Amino acid sequence: MAERGKYNNSVRGSDADVEYSCTPCADEGNDEKALKYCPECKEYLCAACMKYHLKFSATKKNTLQDNEFQRSERDSIDTTSNEDKMFKCLHHPDRNIEMYCGDHDMIYCSLCVAKNHRQCSGILEVEEATAKILIDKQDDILRQIDTLQAEIQATRQKKEVNLIALDQDKNDILKTIEDTELLIIDKVKALATDVKAITCFRYDGLKKDIQHEDSILLCAITDTDEVRKKIETQAHLDAKGQFLRYILHKHTFSKIKDMHCSVEKDEKKMKCFKNNEFIQQVSTAEWLLRVVESNSSGPTTEEPMYKKSHREISVKGNRDENTCSILGICQLNDGTFLIADRDNKSLKRLNKDFSIIGEHNLGTSRPISMCSVGKSEVAVKLENHTVLFVSIDDTFIEKTVIYYY
Template identity: 25%
Template sequence: MASNFESSIQRGCDFIHDFSCSPCEENGFNTEAHHYCTQCKIYYCQNCVSKHNVLYQKHAVLGRKDVKKWEAAPGVVDGLERCGMHPGEALKLVCGDHDQLCCSVCVAIDHRQCSKIQHIPDVAKGVQRNIEFHQIPKKINELQKQFELMKEARLNNTTSLKKTRAAIADEIKTIRKKINEMLDKIEKTTLQDLDGMIAALEKNLKKDIETCEKWTIELQNMIAAFQTKAKSSESNSYIAYRKSQDMISQANDNLRGISTIECYNVTCKANNRIKELLSSIKTFGVIEEQTVMTKQREDHLSDPNLVFSVAEYKEYNVRMRNDKNRCAIQGVFETPSAEIVIADRDNCKVKLLDKAYRVLDHCGVPGEPWDVCHIDGNEVAVCVNSRQTDTRGLYFINASDGKLVTTRKLTSTHGCIAAAYHGGQLYISSGTALYVYTMSGQKVKRLYDDISGTFTVMKCAISNDGETIYITNYTGHELITLNNKGKKQASLTDPDMKSPIGVHVTSAGHVFVCCSSSGTVLQVDKDGKKKLATLARKEDGVCRPYSLFFSSRTSSLIVGGEKDTVLVIKLI
């Protein structure tokens, strides 16, 4: 029967109707409509219209001779049910080959050779029970709020640019007073450059603001339409669901495009030799555009041994009401969507934090979580170390939309203290050895071992190019640096490096280590041969640190330890 239906679609037969009977469609039948009720705004076949007329004798029912009035009637095919390619046609079918909503014209023109053509009523069955369907309003609301926040940021940026313009103009006037009348022409030229740049930046901001306003309105309209259709038929609900998904995707694309630049800024570098070179100078200084990008220092700073300094320390409480023990944050990671995943060992929990470090969600694990390893996107692997071999291993968790969802598990035959991911392979620390595994859990090799102590191979970090591996030796109070073959390249000890545990390397090659016994957070050179700086100590809020992660979004180190708070160190 399905093949007959598909062949009839491909032949373009009249089995695909211009208008289908709405009651029949609700019951899974495809019957051509011969009537349209202007009050009910519903199509009827010959059988259904007779029942309708008995119940509603005063309703105005249009026949086939008035089909043009059907198309003009309000509510016949609204924005959600209307085909985007053929606005006069209603969406009635789904092409499974292209995963696309279609009208009869779409099928006749573009999908004649497709084998998976289905009626929307068939596909839509149960859509209103779909979890994703019910999440659509929330997703739209969240996007709307993000656009509103982005608009507010752009408006604030516009104001700050005007203030910047005034400040730079004052600097120019201060310099101008020290020089003679020859500076009139220079002042004019410089202000023209400044105003031209500000105008260009304001134009960009205005464009972003207009985009935010446009999408805010469209999302408002969409959620209004969606909520209306969610109470309607399953077909309409399904169309609303699909259209909403498309709009969410488009809105996300636009939001990502806008969010690339956090804000614009302008500075003026004064020329100190202006008096000596007055005759050859055309402007007071170079007017420069500065854009604060969401990918900040980690992408921009090319020198991996550039020494950071600290701007401020802040602590954020991550303890939950039902936590039975004091928190012990063994692992930290920030997702691309700016949510933070932490592993709380002593409470056997994985917690998800928002940008303000507030707990959004959590999930329990059947053992102590000792580390968080980023896999790809919003997926992480949590190292669970347990004496029970059936619960020990890696638990893969997806962290998105404020929720944590465990997807799969890899059991480990040895201790599972920490892990790192690079080049499609997993590097797992057992406490005394570092192993390489495939993503399916097959052991490739033992890369490095040291059986001189209990925790000689604690945590590991891999450079962006995969050439260098850093390992903390907790027992030996040292940082070990290996090449990707497992050969030791360097060993670093320092009075501030007592019982090192956490190690992190940024995409630019900056290396950070936190040490439990000394209560310190250190920066180390990329070769692992010398300490560059001690960034934090106990008096700064460090308490037996176990883990750390550098957020390029905020240019901050997030440090977790044996404390109910995470310490955020702003670096400059």
């Protein structure tokens, strides 16, 4: 439209010469000087657009003007009545409805037709379309309105019932979440209670052992004191008596020393081992329950994924000649898994127990990457500069090959 045109001002004395850019060219990002103005389309036109404007059937009857560049559309006063506005173009409210498009079965102004309906067939002026096209009787439209309103009211009632059911669904899900949360918490508490009891039991046993060893050490101290006293009081004995006492004291001291050594290095300790597999499953879990939308007309919009942990699985196929080299793995919508085996040039499908239920040979080229692109479709990038799209149902179906360089 006119206000979209670009212009430059140059002042000569007290007058300003305004040069406008072509409106269609400006819409495309080009700056072409306008030579004409179409008051009906409210567009400024360069030489090239002017020729096309005069050739197109919807605008060829328009009168182009030379001296209308200074007019301001925004200064015009809207004196259109409400009744007349009913017959204004929906896209250009300042223009009257003039044309009918048979392809879209809709009425437009000539500007709409010129811009957006050039390839449509069945373009007629409103007067011509009025004479050719049979209009349904008003009472037929009224009956259709009554029928539609009844259907809308029935649908509203269904929505009200649906809202009540949805509210119940929400309450049921929240109850399930709470029950599941309590179940897990109760299980963890029960496991914690058991291990606490075992810890206290082990501690009591070790404590008694240490107390018993301490009593042995007290006895050893008493015995060594006794040996000391006897040695200090044997000076009155003759050589034979001192020799006999020496041998006995030496034997007693050796026993006390052995008793001390037996308890000296026996340090009592306690330690625990975490159930890392259980802790990892809980700490890395991304969801407790999965809430999905469902409707009566089709399956759920999303199926919860099946998750299972294994320490070691075998994915060797019957026809494998090399060790399996997994370079990609993805889970399909039905819960099964697909792995890309590089060295055996194949795709392998695993069930929820990770057993092979299907294999697909990729030919002579090895896969180098794989990703899911649909509910049951994967894209496999091969070494021969191709991307292979494979659909997986009961069998593997190669659909499309794209070459890249």
